[in-house]
Amino acid sequence: MRYLPKSPADREAILKAIGARSIDDLFAPIPAEYRLNRDLKVPRQMAESELVDWFRERSRENGDGYATFLGAGAYYHYRPVIIDSLISRGEFLTAYTPYQAEISQGTLQSIFEFQSMICELTGMEVANASMYDGSTAAAEAVMMAVRLTGRRSVVVARSLHPEYREVLATYAFHQGMPVATAGFSDTGRLDLKELEKSVDQNTACVLIQSPNFFGTIEDVDAVAEIAHKNGAMLVVSIAEAVSLGIVEPPRQADIIAMEAQSFGVPLGFGGPYCGVIATREKYVRQMPGRLVGQTTDRNGKRGFVLTLATREQHIRREKATSNICTNQALVALMANIFMTIYGRVGLRELAKQNLAKAAYAAQQFGKHAKVLFSGSPRFNEFVVQTSEDPYAINGRLLGHKIVGGLPLKKFYPELGNAALWCCTEMTTRTIIDTAVGLVAESERSVKSAKEADVEEVAR
Amino acid sequence: MKSVTRKATRHVNQNEGLIFEKSSAGKAAWKLPPLDVPEVDTQKLLGSSERKDLGNMPEVSEIEIIRHFTRLSTWNYAIDLGMYPLGSCTMKYNPRVNEVVSRLEGLANGHPYQPEKVSQGALRIIKTLSECLIEITGMDAITLQPAAGAHGELTGLLLVRAYHQSKGHPRKKILIPDSAHGTNPATAATVGYAVENLKSDARGMVDVAALAAQMNEDVAALMLTNPNTLGVFEQDIAKIADLMHAKGGLLYMDGANMNALVGKVRPGDFGVDLMHLNLHKTFSTPHGGGGPGSGPVAVKKILEPFLPKPVLITKADGTLGFEYDRPQSVGRVRAFYGNFGMFIRALAYTLANGPDGLRQTTEDAVLNANYIRKGLEGAYDLPYSTPSMHEVVFSDKLQGKKGVHTMDIAKRLIDYGFHPYTTAFPLIVPGALMIEPTESESTEEMDLFIEAMRSIAQEVEEDPEMVLAAPHTTRVSRLDEVAAARKPVLRWKPS
Known part of the structure; x- marks a missing residue:
């Protein structure tokens, strides 16, 4: 086996050195009746070239070369090449969690920079070193609010990513935390009246997403006011991190739970991504996940260490703030490099391009179909309602190597034939015009079919 | 100071500040293509939601970014530089072909919501890996959704709870041996179970008599790491499984140490009902400085109805797809389908090995641990003489007499060019050195390690102060962790 650095003679020599007759001696502690005396039924050993071919074939079967209008919590942005050059360095790629600070300063300093930039972008005072993803970060943020307030129930916006809501439901159920849902109004924003009614003295927090699942920017001030006057916390989930370049961050939030995938992390069919929790300094001791802090060594030299570990499972065991151990360090490094590349000016310009592309596309779609929630500000996603089932339209788009917007029927049946479309800096005008053309065609044919029906009836 | 530093030698490395300290207005590492749609009036579109300023985000050029992160990288130790003997972490080689195949365009750019028709490649990878892992563990079904080992534990205990609930009562407690990893009790608490400790016997194994006394109808499951954190195979595993099952409990196996078993024995065959795997340990996906991981949970038939949704199925027309209609499912534990990028790497590893390679890998892992054990016996105290599988645990008992403890020895090991072993764990061994x-x-590498460890043992006798002050060769000396925690500085701010 090509990864193993031993010759048969080496193995013999080791057996001799340790006083074993054969390798079987070393497995003697396993009761004989359980030992596997056959080959595992897995495919035979492959050469590297065969391996690459096999995966290339899978890649070709996986929408290779298709343009996409999908967003909904996973965004297709350009990834500057130096991200992969840098994260492929073995010193980053093949290092463990930086528990031994003296030989992990590279990882530690880069996490410190990551935490600092997340704070700058979110307007929060502290950020952790990462969580699994945006969905689990949101659930953990809610549990954090429960610990901080000593209250048990949660009010969640229905305009929060449906899969994030499902994850929260899983976590909350076993914690015995009641979860109430507040709907959205015809502005595509959280229905504040419904929120008023749902929040009470037992509410630990209100959880919203902004920009929300429909791409609409929530009225965070108004939501914060309702939460805070009831003594509840406001947790804001941000699924599209690039929005932070041009959308005011939810500074009124007590906890922000975000997904940093947009910052240079490949779509990768859903993961690995990079969750983050950011909050106020006074809440840091209830924050889950690893944290890097600055300190000095014995000579007064600046250095970095993992800190506040007394919150964590390896110290506190069943009393820890969370059971999280491994996080998403290498993915956080991708995000870190991405944020460094775009920086103060670039991130705004990038976000502006996203805004412009989505605005153009929404305007074009609006000429032929109904764009919902257009009265509210939005970032790079919008909902289009068509006469025809969006699955059927998407089927035709596929023929043009275009993946259309996400049909919403599964999550929001009340919206009928609606789909969530996303445009980023990667979406060209040509592709937008092609997609709009196909939607326009669909609308025309539905209309003429209807007219034909009417004529039929008239006759 | 005695000098036997054969593996490492001092080398120059570059100083480097924080990226913010290199920033100045007008520098840029980015360039966007010209906009092909009309410019927009951001104020008009966003109103009061418009952000005007990005605060202190850096402005730097591309070469500065390359040098910044390259310099930082040289301050890290890594598997690529040498032996990284962290116990229970399985710091094995991370094959480079895994990185290449996971970056193939269609896989790297696949959107989780793209139609199943154009996702067959990704789904095939999920299916193939699932089948391999089911065969390797001897289980009946699997979910790949959990994002890491602890997340797998969480999923596993949710399954345990749902199973018992379906029988009418979720039960109250989880039994956890005192040698267990901290995530086990933390997970049990997250799922709303009380934790009851189970003590180990003189061999470092589960005390079967104690288990028999503690097991009753209130116990939902036993969370057992096997081999356990002493690197010892639980020889009474059959009895343990029987005791659990007789009272309707489940046997959960923490698969952190699966590297000792692959191709040699299957947990499903020795009575385990469910277990998680760490793809970032046994299946060679890179640790990346602390993640991403991936923690699939494999289960026996009885637990299959409760698996997180969606579940991968083969449809009537032979194509693959996801099934969402799973009425008994515990629900979702993560958005989308899990850390797919890690599935690719783990599968590439499995295919590169094949059945013979996987078995040889396990044999070599166990062979190596026993070679280290033999090499260090005498120089360090071996608290349990039970045979070792893939790791060995010594204690600092001998060195403690000179006031030198496991962490000090670990720090000195750095000067010899090695990453330390795991210190102070498992908790049942005071002053543990877990290798x-x-x-x-x-x-050759192991001989250097043994020589280094023996040399340190000698240094402890001759010059304990020198060992206590180690490391002596790193960029920074021991860092003040107490100050870091007392007055936390968790972000950069402009001075």
Whole structure:
């Protein structure tokens, strides 16, 4: 086996050195009746070239070369090449969690920079070193609010990513935390009246997403006011991190739970991504996940260490703030490099391009179909309602190597034939015009079919 | 100071500040293509939601970014530089072909919501890996959704709860041996179970009599790491499983140490009902400085109805797809389908090995741990003489007499060019030195390690103060962790 650095003679020599007759001696502690005396039924050993071919074939079967209008919590942005050059360095790629600070300063300093930039972008005072993803970060943020307030129930916006809501439901159920849902109004924003009614003295927090699942920017001030006057916390989930370049961050939030995938992390069919929790300094001791802090060594030299570990499972065991151990360090490094590349000016310009592309596309779609929630500000996603089932339209788009917007029927049946479309800096005008053309065609044919029906009836 | 530093030698490395300290207005590492749609009036579109300023985000050029992160990288130790014997972490070689195949365009750019028709490649990878892992563990079904080992534990205990609930009562407690990893009790608490400790016997194994006394109808499951954190195979595993099952409890196996078993024995065959795997340990996906991981949970038939949704199925027309209609499912534990990028790497590893390679890998891992054990016996105290599988645990009992403890020895090991072993864990060994070489080490590298450890033992006798002040060769000396925690500085701010 090509990864193993031993010759048969080496193995013999080791057996001799340790006083074993054969390798079987070393497995003697396993009761004989359980030992596997056959080959595992897995495919035979492959050469590297065969391996690459096999995966290339899978890649070709996986929408290779298709343009996409999908967003909904996973965004297709350009990834500057130096991200992969840098994260492929073995010193980053093949290092463990930086528990031994003296030989992990590279990882530690880069996490410190990551935490600092997340704070700058979110307007929060502290950020952790990462969580699994945006969905689990949101659930953990809610549990954090429960610990901080000593209250048990949660009010969640229905305009929060449906899969994030499902994850929260899983976590909350076993914690015995009641979860109430507040709907959205015809502005595509959280229905504040419904929120008023749902929040009470037992509410630990209100959880919203902004920009929300429909791409609409929530009225965070108004939501914060309702939460805070009831003594509840406001947790804001941000699924599209690039929005932070041009959308005011939810500074009124007590906890922000975000997904940093947009910052240079490949779509990768859903993961690995990079969750983050950011909050106020006074809440840091209830924050889950690893944290890097600055300190000095014995000579007064600046250095970095993992800190506040007394919150964590390896110290506190069943009393820890969370059971999280491994996080998403290498993915956080991708995000870190991405944020460094775009920086103060670039991130705004990038976000502006996203805004412009989505605005153009929404305007074009609006000429032929109904764009919902257009009265509210939005970032790079919008909902289009068509006469025809969006699955059927998407089927035709596929023929043009275009993946259309996400049909919403599964999550929001009340919206009928609606789909969530996303445009980023990667979406060209040509592709937008092609997609709009196909939607326009669909609308025309539905209309003429209807007219034909009417004529039929008239006759 | 005695000098036997054969593996490492001092080398120059570059100083480097924080990226913010290199920033100045007008520098840029980005360039966007010209906009092909009309410019927009951001104020008009966003109103009061418009953000005007990005605060202190850096402005730097591309070469500065390359140098910044390259310099930082040289301050890290890594598997690529040498033996990284962290016990229970399985720091094995991370094959580079895994990185190449996971970056193939269609896989790297696949959107989780793209139609199943154009996702067959990704789904095939999920299916193939699932089948391999089911065969390797001897279980009946699997979910790949959990994002890491602890997340797998969480999923596993949710399954345990749902199973018992379906029988009418979720039960109250989880039994956890005192040698267990901290995530086990933390997970049990997250799922709303009380934790009851189970003590180990003189061999470092589960005390079967104690288990028999503690097991009753209130116990939902036993969370057992096997081999356990002493690197010892639980020889009474059959009895343990029987005791659990007789009272309707489940046997959960923490698969952190699966590298000792692959191809040699299957947990499903010795009575385990469910277990998680760490793809970032046994299946070679890179640790990346602390993640991403991936923690699939494999289960027996009885637990299949409760698996997180969606579940991968083969449809009537032979194509693959996801099934969402799973009425008994515990629900979702993560958005989308899990850390797919890690599935690709783990599958590439499995295919590169084949059945013979996987078995040889396990044998070499166990061979190496026993070679280290033999090499260090006498120089360090071996608290349990039970045979070792893939790792060995010594204690600092001998060195403690000179006031030198496991962390000090670990720090001195750095000067010899090695990453330390796991210190102070498992909790049942005071002053533990937990060493797991993995299969990736040659005899030469292990000889250097043994020589270094023996040399340190000698230094402790001759010059304990020098060892206490180690490391002596790193960029920074021991860092003040107490100050870091007392007055936390968790972000950069402009001075």
